[in-house]
Amino acid sequence: MNTALEALQADITTLDVDAIVNAANSSLLGGGGVDGAIHRAAGRELLEECRLLNGCRTGEAKMTKGHKLRARHVIHTVGPIWNGGTQREPGLLRACYENSLKLAAEHGLQSMAFPCISTGVYRFPPDQAAQIAVDTVREFMREPSSVRRVIFCCFGKSDFDLYQALLQ
Numbered sequence: 001m002n003t004a005l006e007a008l009q010a011d012i013t014t015l016d017v018d019a020i021v022n023a024a025n026s027s028l029l030g031g032g033g034v035d036g037a038i039h040r041a042a043g044r045e046l047l048e049e050c051r052l053l054n055g056c057r058t059g060e061a062k063m064t065k066g067h068k069l070r071a072r073h074v075i076h077t078v079g080p081i082w083n084g085g086t087q088r089e090p091g092l093l094r095a096c097y098e099n100s101l102k103l104a105a106e107h108g109l110q111s112m113a114f115p116c117i118s119t120g121v122y123r124f125p126p127d128q129a130a131q132i133a134v135d136t137v138r139e140f141m142r143e144p145s146s147v148r149r150v151i152f153c154c155f156g157k158s159d160f161d162l163y164q165a166l167l168q
């Protein structure tokens, strides 16, 4: 499988991919951080569509249209809140990546971009999160699927450097 994994330092709302992944909260009704940026860029219709989804559990993923975004879809996932690492946070973060990838593949999507899920407001250590993200995507890519291109979209340089080092 020649699937491209790449790190990019960018605002995820600007990316022209089949789906961008949103680090949402369980209500799916918007918030701050990347969630806020995605809702601002997508417009009111995204919130209206999210209202119909009846929330999302931590580690799960749900998909909507992209609305005013360049991306055709948004895959909303809810990362774990870091609580010292003894409350199954690593496994739940892995599930966010796995379920987002599975959802993209179920819909035949070819390109997608992840933010650094849970590493902002949810305080997950960025280095551990980046390792989980890359390992999980690499594991998924061992099996054939429609997904050809996965971008780790880093807002900050420190995250970008982490992913670059892991992807060498």
Ligand code: APR
Residues within 6 Å of the ligand: 010, 011, 012, 013, 023, 024, 025, 030, 031, 032, 033, 034, 035, 036, 037, 038, 079, 115, 116, 117, 118, 119, 120, 121, 122, 123, 153, 154, 155, 156, 159
């Ligand atoms: N593009 C890409 N990445 C972004 C953007 C953006 N426009 N804005 C923020 N980020 C990055 C942050 O720098 C961080 O690295 O997204 C990563 C995730 O941080 P948060 O957005 O705070 O998400 P998270 O830690 O998962 O917390 C989720 O925050 O915004 C609320 O509603 C959200 O309650 C939920 C919680």
